Amino acid sequence: MSGAAEAAEGGGREVAMRITVNRDGCCGAGQCVLAAPEVFAQGEEDGLVVLLDPSPPAELHDAVRRARSHCPTRSIAVG
Amino acid sequence: MTALPNERTCPFDPPPGLAELRAHRPVARVTLPAGGEVWLVTRHDLVREVLADPRWSSSTDGGFGPDQPLRAITPEPGMFIDMDPPEHGRYRRLLTPHFTVQRVNRFRPGIERIVAERLDAMERLPRPVDLVAEFALPVPSMVICELLGVPYEDRSAFQDAARTFADLGSSQGEIEAAMARLAAYLAKRVAAERDEPGGGLLGELARREDLTDEELVNIAIMLLIAGHETTANMIGLGALLLLHRPDQLARVREGAQGAADELLRHLSIVDLVMFRMAKEDLVLGGQEIKAGEFALTSLSAANRDPALCPDPDRLDVTRPKTAHVALGFGPHQCLGQNLARLELEIALQGLLRRFPGLRTAVPPAEVPVRENAAIHGLVALPVTW
Numbered sequence: 001m002s003g004a005a006e007a008a009e010g011g012g013r014e015v016a017m018r019i020t021v022n023r024d025g026c027c028g029a030g031q032c033v034l035a036a037p038e039v040f041a042q043g044e045e046d047g048l049v050v051l052l053d054p055s056p057p058a059e060l061h062d063a064v065r066r067a068r069s070h071c072p073t074r075s076i077a078v079g
Numbered sequence: 080m081t082a083l084p085n086e087r088t089c090p091f092d093p094p095p096g097l098a099e100l101r102a103h104r105p106v107a108r109v110t111l112p113a114g115g116e117v118w119l120v121t122r123h124d125l126v127r128e129v130l131a132d133p134r135w136s137s138s139t140d141g142g143f144g145p146d147q148p149l150r151a152i153t154p155e156p157g158m159f160i161d162m163d164p165p166e167h168g169r170y171r172r173l174l175t176p177h178f179t180v181q182r183v184n185r186f187r188p189g190i191e192r193i194v195a196e197r198l199d200a201m202e203r204l205p206r207p208v209d210l211v212a213e214f215a216l217p218v219p220s221m222v223i224c225e226l227l228g229v230p231y232e233d234r235s236a237f238q239d240a241a242r243t244f245a246d247l248g249s250s251q252g253e254i255e256a257a258m259a260r261l262a263a264y265l266a267k268r269v270a271a272e273r274d275e276p277g278g279g280l281l282g283e284l285a286r287r288e289d290l291t292d293e294e295l296v297n298i299a300i301m302l303l304i305a306g307h308e309t310t311a312n313m314i315g316l317g318a319l320l321l322l323h324r325p326d327q328l329a330r331v332r333e334g335a336q337g338a339a340d341e342l343l344r345h346l347s348i349v350d351l352v353m354f355r356m357a358k359e360d361l362v363l364g365g366q367e368i369k370a371g372e373f374a375l376t377s378l379s380a381a382n383r384d385p386a387l388c389p390d391p392d393r394l395d396v397t398r399p400k401t402a403h404v405a406l407g408f409g410p411h412q413c414l415g416q417n418l419a420r421l422e423l424e425i426a427l428q429g430l431l432r433r434f435p436g437l438r439t440a441v442p443p444a445e446v447p448v449r450e451n452a453a454i455h456g457l458v459a460l461p462v463t464w
Binding site for chain 1: 130131168171172175176177178179180181182400402406407408409410411412413416417
């Protein structure tokens with residue numbers, strides 16, 4: 001993303017967040033769900049990370065960064 | 080050569096000496112009490128690096144006694160705690176769906192019932208009561224029985240064996256005998272679950288044809304050991320710490336959300352036991368390390384690192400959740416961590432609400448602390464109310 005891409009939806013001026021997850025690396029600890037349950041879940045069948053919202057609103061950005069920092073397998077990338 | 084600082088002078092705090100190493104030599108060559116040299120890692124970022132980096136192998140054993148030299152091992156079938164990726168992942172993924180946040184939350188009513196039953200039983204006993212024997216140990220043991228699907232009629236034998244492991248007074252012979260009894264019992268249980276799979280985790284795993292009986296028994300033993308003593312010691316030591324800190328105790332009783340994680344961080348009861356072996360030459364924190372050398376991570380030092388959170392030596396159960404490593408880090412991070420959080424929260428809140436006048440029945444200095452144990456905790460905690 002080139003510099004400050006703006007979130008078009010909702011007319012917000014916050015920088016958009018793009019999250020990707022690596023399910024192959026995930027160990028199902030659930031730290032992301034504890035940090036940001038609006039954005040992350042765990043699959044019922046395999047317990048691995050499920051991304052509910054790849055581009056969450058600004059008020060969740062701190063929680064997403066916490067989820068990334070707490071993830072034991074560093075399987076969450078934030079761009 | 081520096082000796083490993085491994086003795087706690089206060090049961091709640093890391094051994095003195097670790098903080099200085101963390102500040103000046105975060106990757107330090109130290110000698111183990113039983114002999115042998117390792118790289119001791121004390122800084123939060125470097126501990127996380129070791130535990131998450133696949134160049135460090137978990138397939139090690141020993142390091143705790145003169146007759147148990149630190150060495151590389153070939154893990155037993157099913158003992159995935161000792162395995163590296165990708166082999167580790169094959170087993171871990173069989174269990175992951177059973178320990179997710181949402182799956183574990185379904186255990187809440189069951190845990191609340193178990194805690195209430197133990198509190199009822201405590202209330203009927205003559206005071207003082209040993210909180211460790213009557214509450215801290217039985218609660219996690221009963222939770223694991225429910226989770227695995229151990230039938231009610233077998234639970235007392237199961238718990239006797241589990242208690243022998245956790246009891247510091249047990250001799251090596253008693254521990255080995257209890258382990259043999261437990262393995263024999265679990266082999267019988269696995270056979271029964273193969274014939275007629277029950278509703279618990281053992282039944283679910285017994286339906287799988289790609290797991291041998293030996294793997295199943297080893298997985299069950301691992302879950303029992305990993306989930307019993309750790310949680311029990313957190314309940315016992317956590318209760319004692321809160322009794323010393325009435326302001327924090329009040330917050331926990333009121334239901335402070337982050338209390339379990341802050342107690343885990345502050346007490347770091349699993350410390351100086353996570354060894355890793357370098358699979359290749361590498362550099363850690365500027366230190367060159369050769370293939371075949373061992374590292375020992377100090378989770379307590381990492382959890383009191385000023386880089387982790389403000390005022391890290393202060394207990395603050397209202398603190399936002401930190402990136403603490405009390406439950407490990409990397410692909411081996413505690414499988415049962417969400418169950419542990421729930422048990423700790425329900426047990427401590429339940430205890431403090433049931434007995435508002437709870438206090439230790441002996442002077443604080445006389446509460447017996449486990450010495451030289453792999454998992455820190457209390458031998459006993461006499462309480463009254």
